[in-house]
Amino acid sequence: MSVPRPVIVNHEAAAHGYDTSSAEALAALRLHEGPVLLDLDETLYLRNSTEDFLDSARPGLLALLLLRLLDLLRPWRWSGGETTRDVWRVRLLLTLMPWTGSLWRRRVPALALAHGNTALLETVHLHCREAWIVTAGFEPIVRPLAEALGFDAGRVLASSLHRFEDRRDGKLPRVAAALGDEAVRRSLVLTDSHDDTPLLDACARPLRTVWPGAEFRAALGRVYLPGQYLTQVKRPGERYILRGILQEDFAFWLLASLALAAAPLLHVLGLGALLVSFWAVYEMGYVDNDRVAARYEREPKLSEAFHRAPVATPRLLPWLWAAGAGAAGIFLLRWPAAPLPRDGLAWAATLLATYLWFAFYNRVDKNSRVWLYPGLQLARSIAFVALVPVTIVGMVALAAHVLARWMPYVVYRNGRSNWPEVPFHLLRLVFFALLAAMLAITEGWQPFVSATGAALLAWNLFRARSELAAVLRAAHRIEERR
Template sequence: MINILIDETSVLEVLNIIETAPDSTLILVDLDETLFLRNSTQEYLNTLQPRVLGWLLLTLLNFLKPWNWLPGKIKGEVSRDWMRVLVATLLFPWTIILWQWRTKQLAQAYGNTTLIRALTKNANSRVILTTQGFGFIVRSLCKHLPITFNDVIACRFWQGAIDRQRGKHFLVTALLGENEIARAIAITDSNDDNQLLASVATPCLVIWPEAKYVSAMADVYIPFLYLERAKRPGERYFVKKILLDDFVVLILGLSLVNSQPILHAISMLFLILSFWCIYELGYVENDIVAERFEKKPTLSKTYQKYKNRISVWQAWLWSVIFAVLGLIVLELTKVISSDKSFPSEVGALDLVTILTNMALWIGLLLVVRVTFYAYNHVDKQTRIWLYFILQAYKYFSFLVVTKTNIIGAILFIAQVISRWIPYFVYRLTNSEWLKDLPHQLVGLVIFGFIIIAVALGTQNSSILMNWQTLAILIWSAYRAKSQFLKIVHEIHPISSEKIIV
């Protein structure tokens, strides 16, 4: 019967077993979460550079699950880590070099000094490292652990799927033989090693308190990931609210009146990504402030998991990259024409204008960041007025580097007011019915009211008979149709209501 040792006493017992073992005793010791208090495979994958591309690769592999395409016994989760290591190493071959540089730091930080000290005290024992990790990863790490191994048994690179399917017991038996194993001590944290534990004289299944399984790229900063996974989990906020709402508003209000609407829309896409890299920092700060100062903060279940994955400097770096791309494309809209070649058009770009716009845009983002900071650190009643300004930034900020017409300005005003009204009422009443407030319909009504008022006030009906106005009305009506139909469906004579005396 296998002894399952999981508490502090069991750790002490394992240490005593090691230190009192007879000379020449064979000790089979696991690596991941045992001798090394992290997972070597995950740490190797965490070394991928550039990290964003590494994260994208691992995310794609997790989505496609190519290990399920493998034949026979190696199909499925048993080959997952092997497939990820194989593909990542082939596509990012420099990772092997980066791993060599990183292993010393990892060994010093996460080596299990308690276990290593016990193993080195018994100098006459034979210590063999046995792991389901991969040889080229493990051996580089072991060189920096303060212990000498008699051998290292690990999975091969090309045949890793086969080795992992066969299991650790098969690999150890193939090298040492059953008789040798029958007299050994085996130390591991994994129930997957039950067959090996059942074969040795002294099995030790022990969970080390300091050990922690950390997935690869668990701390990498990805723009908008916090927004999607922590602030608005399950809402597809980036697609529904940023791309299909705010971005479309910018196209209708700005790009449609530009001489190069497609190029202009592309530039606005880059700039809205730049804007939201910084705006997202305000959301993170909002949750952190709520956690710190509110008695009952409204935080998502995933908040704790993602709050430490935000990097302020990386957010600004991404924002600058998106802004540069957006402003270059925006400048292209001014110089591009059908009678010139593309290289000559690029050569005609005004670098001074691009740099000036860049300075204006960065300055604007700094103002947005300061405003959001103020919003997060004042009382909730005062937030009502700053919320209006924050909503205005989402549209009017872009006028720092481009321009619109009166129709676009009215559209922006309608969007800002339609979002501010529910928040205003919510802060004053905290009413649950605001969840059902028809925001899109309110925006449509405000836009229609203002544009009609302007047309009447200026005696200029052309803004009503305008293709841009028509496009905005069609889009707004499409978004609001379900809300409008709901209101129509609920219309009924007051006589049908029961009067309670």
């Protein structure tokens, strides 16, 4: 049932966006007579209860892998959008790792003691007789935490894990249904969130306060997983693993070598394992790049996430991941034959050379980096060749891939303040065509008139389709515009 929006009582506070200091909020609580509706996360509790619950899951790596898979699938698209994401995350771990609830309840007393908002809790317990916790957090998570903070469980209005609408519709309908419209109109509401504006609009004393010491800590931030730094710190929001690695580098690894594979499925799986191994090491170069920039550059270009450090960046674990994934990749690529010692040595040398080149690149002045950058792109493009043969046309395509990645960097380092809008996919297509034509003149067209050649040309055309169409639309004869 929809609840009508009551008239705003405090027009002056509304005009100022309801923002108030922590001292003013405490003073208002001491004077208010009537219901007090208190947010939990980053207000009464100076962290996020949902994230801390997810952080309780053990083993952490399994939990992180499950959550990352969920982020890839994004089922909340069909349940009301991003506001319902946490419903899926908590449900998933409670279903597949049900012991997480017990682990959470064991952690709650220590978390409440360490992160409870002491000043606010003391004021509420001394002066507020009708205090309620009104939270977007979930009942199984919030109730033990509320009790540890000194509240009766019956005074908690939390979201249900069985209804998406609790998250979708916000707090106002839930509070009005539980306490009544009149109680809402007489209440003081204290929160830190702009999402609670409808509830603030409806109450007598709306207060929005950011508390000293409040922080949002993402779950499982101490658990290392390759790709975390790349997607959350270096290139946040870009879906770079899918668009920049799988659809670019890995696609060319496959297309350049699959025709020579005796067991195509094992070949694909083996190259996938090598990709994980390679990027566990290559990502360390990105971490080092940011750290060097933060230490030595006057105006380093670092994302906001770098300063928040939301992911683990250990020094040893990436090498262990690289070794394990590399061994799995070699095993799959060599099956049914036994891997040879030289395979492991060749891959280890490739990874070590990549790591050292990246470290050298990070410590050279920016103008000189333009000549080292192709080495990094070469490593990304052909590292797998240490173990896997490729066709001639495949090597041409990989060379075009390297050159197309290098050219925007050359432009960027020679006078541009930002990365230029270079049509990368079209540039790669042109390089591929030129290199293929030059090689065909000397070697003949036979290597290019093949399934691999056709597949590489088709993939280049597909990836460049938008850029090619834009160029063709813009092209015209110069005499036509006199």
